[in-house]
Amino acid sequence: MMWTALQLSRVQFAFTVSFHIIFPSFTIGLAAWLVVIEAFHLVTGKPVYRRLFDFWLKIFAVTFGLGVVSGIVLAFEFGMNWSRLSEMTGPIQGPLLTYESFTAFALEASFFGVLIFGRNRSSRAAYFFSAVMVALGTTFSAFWIMVNNSWMQAPVGYAVENGIFIPTDWRKIIFSPVVWVRFPC
Amino acid sequence: MGAVPMLTIGVLAFLACAFVAALVMHLDLMNRWLERPYLMIFPLIGAVSAYGLLKRTKQRNDLAPFRCAALIFIAALGTLACSFWPFMIPSALTVEQAASPAASLNFMFWGAGLFVMPLTLVYTAVVYRLFRGKVVEMDYE
Numbered sequence: 001m002m003w004t005a006l007q008l009s010r011v012q013f014a015f016t017v018s019f020h021i022i023f024p025s026f027t028i029g030l031a032a033w034l035v036v037i038e039a040f041h042l043v044t045g046k047p048v049y050r051r052l053f054d055f056w057l058k059i060f061a062v063t064f065g066l067g068v069v070s071g072i073v074l075a076f077e078f079g080m081n082w083s084r085l086s087e088m089t090g091p092i093q094g095p096l097l098t099y100e101s102f103t104a105f106a107l108e109a110s111f112f113g114v115l116i117f118g119r120n121r122s123s124r125a126a127y128f129f130s131a132v133m134v135a136l137g138t139t140f141s142a143f144w145i146m147v148n149n150s151w152m153q154a155p156v157g158y159a160v161e162n163g164i165f166i167p168t169d170w171r172k173i174i175f176s177p178v179v180w181v182r183f184p185c
Numbered sequence: 186m187g188a189v190p191m192l193t194i195g196v197l198a199f200l201a202c203a204f205v206a207a208l209v210m211h212l213d214l215m216n217r218w219l220e221r222p223y224l225m226i227f228p229l230i231g232a233v234s235a236y237g238l239l240k241r242t243k244q245r246n247d248l249a250p251f252r253c254a255a256l257i258f259i260a261a262l263g264t265l266a267c268s269f270w271p272f273m274i275p276s277a278l279t280v281e282q283a284a285s286p287a288a289s290l291n292f293m294f295w296g297a298g299l300f301v302m303p304l305t306l307v308y309t310a311v312v313y314r315l316f317r318g319k320v321v322e323m324d325y326e
Contacts, residue, residue, distance in 0.1 A: 091289040102297045167288045
C-alpha cells in the first residue's frame, strides 16, 4: 500500500498532538496545585508544604519543558503539513495563537524562572505571586487554544473572500457558545 | 578571557561569509548596497562593536563586552533586514503580501500590541532585575 502525503501528515499529526497533550493537561492542573500548596505554606508556615512544593515543582519543570518542545513540533506542522489550511484560515487562527503566546506563554515562562531559581531572591509574597502568574498563564493558554479549536469545530464570525477566511466579528469568535461549553469543564 | 578573541573572529568570519554568499546568490542585493551606501552603517556598527569587545575584554571590564557582543548581533540582524526589505522570503513574498488582512492586524494591535506587549516588557524587566548581577556560586539545593 502506498501512503499519500495526506495520510502521512495525518499519522504524524495524530502522534505528535497525542504526545503533546499529555504534558500541558498535566501542567495546567499542576500549576494550580502549586499555588494551593504555596498558599498553605504561607498561611500555616509548616515545613511539610515547602517539601511538597519542591517535590512537585521539579515534576512541573520537566513536564513544562516537554510540553514546550513537543508543542513547537505542532507549530511547524501547522505551516508545513497543513499549509493550505493555514493559508485559508490564518487571518483567524494566527491572531488567536498570537494571543496565546503573548498573554499566556510569555507570562508562564517569565514567572516560571522565578519559581525555579528565585526562592532566595524574592519575598514570600512575590514568590507566591509568581506561582499565581504561572497558573494564570497555563489557564490562559488553555483558553486561547480552546477558542482556536472551537472555531475550527464550529466556525463563526467570518466571511470568505477569495478563498480566505476573513474575521468579521472577533467577539463572536471568542465568545462563541462552543468555547464556553468546552473551556470551563 | 583566552577564548574571546578567537570566538569573536569566528563569529565575524561567519557573518562575513553569510553576507558575501547572499550577495553572490542574489545579485540584485549588490545593487541595493551600491545604490544606498548609507546602509553600510550597520556593518560599520558591527565592526566598531567587535573592536570594542576585544579591547574591553583585554581590560577585564565586566559589563562592556556583553553590551558589545549584543550590539554585534543587532548590527548583523539590521544588515540582514535592510538587505532584503521589503521581502520576507527573498524575491518571492513581501511583508505587505505576507501580512494578515486589516481586521486581523487591528485585533492584534489594539489588544496584544497596545496592552499586553507593554505589560510583558514590564514584568520581563522586573524578573530580569530580580536575577541581576553575576552568578557567584550555583546552588540547586
